[in-house]
Amino acid sequence: MASPPTRPIGVAILAVLVILAGVILTILAVLMVRGAVLILGTTDNAVVLGLALVFLLLSLTLLAAGFGLWNLRPWAWWLAAVVLVLHLVTRVGDAAVARQIGPAILIGFILPLLILGYLLAVRGRFRPRPV
Numbered sequence: 469m470a471s472p473p474t475r476p477i478g479v480a481i482l483a484v485l486v487i488l489a490g491v492i493l494t495i496l497a498v499l500m501v502r503g504a505v506l507i508l509g510t511t512d513n514a515v516v517l518g519l520a521l522v523f524l525l526l527s528l529t530l531l532a533a534g535f536g537l538w539n540l541r542p543w544a545w546w547l548a549a550v551v552l553v554l555h556l557v558t559r560v561g562d563a564a565v566a567r568q569i570g571p572a573i574l575i576g577f578i579l580p581l582l583i584l585g586y587l588l589a590v591r592g593r594f595r596p597r598p599v
Contacts, residue, residue, distance in 0.1 A: 475540060476593060479537055479587075479590060480538065484538075491527070497520045497523035497527060501517065529547075552584040555576075555580045556577060556584070559580070560577070
């Protein structure tokens, strides 16, 4: 019986950061609803509840992806890769709209590019587990 692949430290760090982002977004969603109740005295504000729902869905996606990365699930690798590619495309769009490349756009492009390169390098560790 083959032993499960070991988790690279970079994947562990990435998984923890993604899980942390999911927890923070969950807290923000709860605080948005709580704030709407405190400020407006009701939860009838569709905009606040809609944003809270979007935050909650994003947080659940991030939590799933983080735990998937932690457990070296292939679907989590694909999810991370697709999100990083979409992020890179939006950064190129930002640079085109701004018609200049500032430090924020440059960092917002280089960091995801490095993470994507790292994920490509460790892709072999993300294999389906035998049943």
